[in-house]
Amino acid sequence: MAETRWLDDDEQATWRAYLEGTRLLIHALDRQLETDSGVSFADYELLVLLSEAPGHRLRMRDLADASFTSRSGVTRAVTRLEDAGWVRRVECDDDRRGMHAELTEAGAAKLAEAAPGHVSAVREHMFDHLSEADRAHIRDAYTRMRAHLLG
Amino acid sequence: MAETRWLDDDEQATWRAYLEGTRLLIHALDRQLETDSGVSFADYELLVLLSEAPGHRLRMRDLADASFTSRSGVTRAVTRLEDAGWVRRVECDDDRRGMHAELTEAGAAKLAEAAPGHVSAVREHMFDHLSEADRAHIRDAYTRMRAHLLG
DNA sequence: CGGGAATAGTTGACCGCGCAACAATGTCGT
DNA sequence: ACGACATTGTTGCGCGGTCAACTATTCCCG
Numbered sequence: 001m002a003e004t005r006w007l008d009d010d011e012q013a014t015w016r017a018y019l020e021g022t023r024l025l026i027h028a029l030d031r032q033l034e035t036d037s038g039v040s041f042a043d044y045e046l047l048v049l050l051s052e053a054p055g056h057r058l059r060m061r062d063l064a065d066a067s068f069t070s071r072s073g074v075t076r077a078v079t080r081l082e083d084a085g086w087v088r089r090v091e092c093d094d095d096r097r098g099m100h101a102e103l104t105e106a107g108a109a110k111l112a113e114a115a116p117g118h119v120s121a122v123r124e125h126m127f128d129h130l131s132e133a134d135r136a137h138i139r140d141a142y143t144r145m146r147a148h149l150l151g
Numbered sequence: 152m153a154e155t156r157w158l159d160d161d162e163q164a165t166w167r168a169y170l171e172g173t174r175l176l177i178h179a180l181d182r183q184l185e186t187d188s189g190v191s192f193a194d195y196e197l198l199v200l201l202s203e204a205p206g207h208r209l210r211m212r213d214l215a216d217a218s219f220t221s222r223s224g225v226t227r228a229v230t231r232l233e234d235a236g237w238v239r240r241v242e243c244d245d246d247r248r249g250m251h252a253e254l255t256e257a258g259a260a261k262l263a264e265a266a267p268g269h270v271s272a273v274r275e276h277m278f279d280h281l282s283e284a285d286r287a288h289i290r291d292a293y294t295r296m297r298a299h300l301l302g
Numbered sequence: 303c304g305g306g307a308a309t310a311g312t313t314g315a316c317c318g319c320g321c322a323a324c325a326a327t328g329t330c331g332t
Numbered sequence: 333a334c335g336a337c338a339t340t341g342t343t344g345c346g347c348g349g350t351c352a353a354c355t356a357t358t359c360c361c362g
Contacts, residue, residue, distance in 0.1 A: 004266070004267040004270055004271070005270070006270060007273070010286070010290065011278060011286070014289055014290040015273065015277075017289075017293040017297055018289060018290075018293045020219050020293075020297050021293035021294070021296040021297040021300065022173055022293070023219045023220075024296075024297060024300035024301065025296060025300060027320095028300055042348070042349090043348095059310085060310070060312095061309085061310065061311080068171055068175065069348095069349075069350090070349075070350055070351080071310080072311085072312075072313080072349080072350070072351080073348075073349055073350070074311090075311065075313085076312095076313095076348070076349080079312095080347090080348085092310095095309095095310080095357080096356080096358085097310040097355095097356060097358075098310065098311085098357095099311065115155070116155040119155055119156070119157060119158060120155070122166065123156065125296065125299065126166075127158075127162060129292060129295040129296050129299060130292050131292075133288060134288045135161070135162070135165050137284060137285045137288035137289065138165055138168075138169060138288065138289060138292065139164055139165040139169075141280060141281050141282075141285040142165075142168040142169045142171075142172035142173070143164075143168040144280045145172040145175075145176060145276065145280050146168055146171050146172040146175060148276065148280060149172065149176060149179055149276060191318085193318080193319095210340090211340075211341060211342095212339085212340065212341080220319075221319070221320055221321080222341065223319075223321080223322095223341085223343075224318075224319050224320070225341090227318070227319080227342090227343095228318085230342095231318090246327080246328075246339095246340080247326080247327060247328085248326065248327045248328070248339075248340040249340065249341085250340085250341065
């Protein structure tokens with residue numbers, strides 16, 4: 001075991017600002033969506049993913065991969081969304097194990113209703129505080145981090 | 152309600168890379184701590200906060216504020232840490248409502264054991280992928296965001 | 303072809319967290 | 333000094349998530 005390279009003051013400050021800012025940001029976005037539209041941030045993201053998919057549907061596994069959560073998490077989330085009427089399950093015809101989650105009209109409408117407020121909140125709490133340079137650095141840095149963590 | 156300013160492609164890319172990278176990062180740190188030292192990331196952070204406090208103790212409310220979580224979350228977390236022997240509750244003598252959470256010797260030892268691996272993971276998954284400029288931009292940007300969200 | 307290995311989705315058990323409600327205590331104005 | 337109000341920490345409840353185990357199906361290779 002090599003000598004530990006502790007974080008210096010600047011790294012500490014970066015790490016804490018990032019962690020705490022992120023915690024506050026996600027919390028704020030969750031609250032905004034919940035109070036204004038009755039959707040959790042997690043559910044909102046699933047609706048977005050489905051709305052972008054061809055035919056407004058995705059295999060359960062693809063939804064799990066795309067949302068970076070577990071399969072069981074997706075199972076429960078889709079059940080939740082189905083109960084709300086925003087998603088329906090459709091059997092796969094080429095794989096009898098498979099299930100599609102498909103956005104309903106009501107789901108699309110809910111998304112359309114929730115999106116403007118959410119985007120405004122994302123701007124207000126994040127992008128309004130970023131310069132062009134900030135944004136570019138954040139984009140590139142997190143893209144590299146994500147690639148590393150997926151590898 | 153004004154016209155919604157949607158996120159352009161670059162903002163979308165930034166937003167997704169950040170969200171997904173963060174999700175993967177936190178998950179990786181949690182797993183590393185859990186498997187190598189039997190501590191969750193959340194608990195680790197509480198131990199750090201206590202270790203930095205004068206007398207290795209903090210009021211419950213201060214611990215909640217410092218960790219950016221709810222009071223009830225801290226109550227349960229401290230109970231958990233108490234059961235593990237890493238923290239003890241100490242009554243406040245100047246406020247009979249008050250409770251201190253105080254790091255025990257075992258808690259300090261656990262922290263000392265877990266810290267090197269955790270810091271290595273933070274470097275490997277985050278700081279190793281950041282240039283000096285990246286870090287400065289992230290530090291400043293999230294510091295502003297945090298201040299805004301606290302305001 | 304046939305049978306072991308991989309994969310899809312669900313379920314059960316459990317965990318951690320936030321909110322709202324609560325009792326106990328402290329604070330402050332009049 | 334007293335009553336209205338604020339604050340502290342805990343709790344009940346529900347949500348959303350993981351992991352491990354399970355069934356059903358598909359894949360793949362000898």
